[in-house]
């Protein structure tokens with residue numbers, strides 16, 4: 001078994017600033033892995049490199065959706081990366097505000113559909129069938145995430161927690177093998193965080209999607225993830241199980257000390 | 263009512279008085295003092311001061327009242343759009359809907375016979391701007407790409423027909439698809455260099471593009487006959503029948519009616535299709551749509567190309583209608599008018615564009631008396647729109663998908 005996602009010496013420089021510094025990372029099929037670190041440590045930049053938003057300045061990224069054949073995906077465009085089965089959410093919510101909740105999810109389905117301009121104008125049988133299917137599929141995802149009551153609302157009118165969940169629903173609609181969540185619990189209340197916790201476990205179990213999670217909420221990280229990677233100033237400073245990380249002196253010094261003991 | 267009363271409270275009146283005082287001081291030098299340089303006397307026009315005082319007092323109170331109302335409404339979000347209301351009415355009462363539709367059809371058909379040739383011509387122009395607005399609406403309203411060179415595609419259509427006629431004697435009906443096709447190709451060519459641009463930068467480059475096309479047409483005498491333009495372009499024929507002027511005017515009117523119906527039909531189907539959704543997603547957030555698997559390059563090219571198509575088509579009709587074209591018809595002003603139709607009518611909304619074209623094209627024709635103040639009014643309307651109805655007169659409603667499933671129980 002090769003890891004479904006692996007980075008080797010991944011590096012990203014912004015001018016003189018090295019935001020991601022030689023990170024070696026891997027996640028296996030079916031795992032929930034957390035990436036933690038203080039603000040500005042380079043976590044989001046790491047996501048952006050993997051998903052093609054930035055072209056990394058050094059190192060390699062490999063994916064192996066089927067668990068056997070590795071493929072290098074450095075510098076591919078974000079939409080190609082998504083087609084290959086990596087889907088993400090954004091730390092600062094980036095929903096399509098003036099589209100309905102259902103339409104947001106339908107956009108997620110886009111890369112799995114094929115209707116073209118002629119099909120749309122002529123409303124061919126195939127196009128109509130596809131359109132009906134995309135509505136049904138999207139609705140099913142909303143059911144799963146518990147957003148059906150908002151289906152025809154504009155995304156911008158949703159409560160905050162629901163917007164975060166819609167980001168996840170939209171990402172799931174792309175049929176990923178790996179879901180990358182960037183601080184999904186940010187701004188959520190404890191109740192919402194608990195629901196998110198259950199949702200993440202549910203997604204992994206029912207959809208067979210592996211999950212990579214950036215998170216600040218330590219209780220969430222500790223309860224759902226099997227493995228944790230810790231970054232600080234762009235460097236990987238520790239990796240291991242939640243218990244190992246809790247005890248790691250370097251991590252405590254860099255990060256956990258302030259957060260959990262407070 | 264209660265907040266109206268509030269506006270007659272002492273505090274609000276004081277605020278308005280302060281503003282009024284400011285206005286009086288600021289406009290004092292230009293409005294009140296009039297120096298007669300020949301006789302070296304100063305005329306004090308105190309009457310003007312009174313008018314300014316009263317005017318600014320009323321306006322400032324009104325303005326703050328409107329702002330207040332606006333901020334109150336923003337919280338409620340209960341704006342039911344006109345379009346929604348009409349649709350609901352039609353659904354509740356199908357006979358009424360059919361009746362209204364029949365009335366519109368009768369009105370449209372009877373219009374050119376019931377009115378003068380002049381009126382028919384104006385209406386034809388308005389219809390042309392409806393299609394132009396719908397085309398630009400794809401780029402600006404749906405795609406969110408600020409495009410200030412749209413008239414260039416319009417010019418391409420017009421010159422296609424004119425030149426095809428001059429050199430090859432090709433008629434209107436053959437030129438119609440060719441003009442639209444060439445404009446589409448130019449749309450693709452323009453899209454490629456501006457792929458990386460957004461917002462203001464895109465606006466500037468497209469503006470430059472529009473001017474370049476016009477300047478080429480103005481200066482390349484051998485090709486486009488320069489500023490003198492091309493005259494004697496034939497009006498459309500029907501199966502080889504040539505019409506007299508009056509009949510031709512009516513005929514072009516009906517061609518435009520057909521083209522408007524055709525355009526609305528196609529645009530409606532496109533905007534609710536897989537491709538149309540990508541346009542709107544691109545407008546909402548380029549990075550997010552890319553991360554959701556949308557090829558942004560392709561999406562930009564299709565918006566520019568499909569937007570240009572309609573301008574090219576209407577360009578051909580324009581040449582046939584006026585029978586004379588020159589580069590002066592395709593200035594930046596033209597692009598801006600079309601943009602205003604989209605913005606004022608309501609970005610992204612087909613019905614909005616129809617309303618916008620009606621207001622911006624028909625009103626000036628009927629308000630000739632105010633033609634001096636046209637620009638002033640135009641500017642004032644735009645500013646007021648931006649403040650009070652930034653979504654346009656008709657706010658767009660997204661399609662509501664019906665999910666016909668047995669289990670529509672809440673999943674929560």
Ligand SMILES: Nc1ncnc2c1ncn2[C@@H]1O[C@H](COP(=O)(O)OP(=O)(O)O)[C@@H](O)[C@H]1O
Nearest residue numbers: 014017019037038039040041042043044045046
């Ligand atoms: N596009 C960019 N240009 C320049 N610097 C950036 C850019 N994106 C992120 N950075 C910098 O990289 C560092 C890591 O940022 P980020 O990845 O957002 O941190 P985190 O997500 O861990 O809080 C920060 O110092 C940030 O200022």
Ligand SMILES: [Mg+2]
Nearest residue numbers: 043044045091
């Ligand atoms: Mg971050």
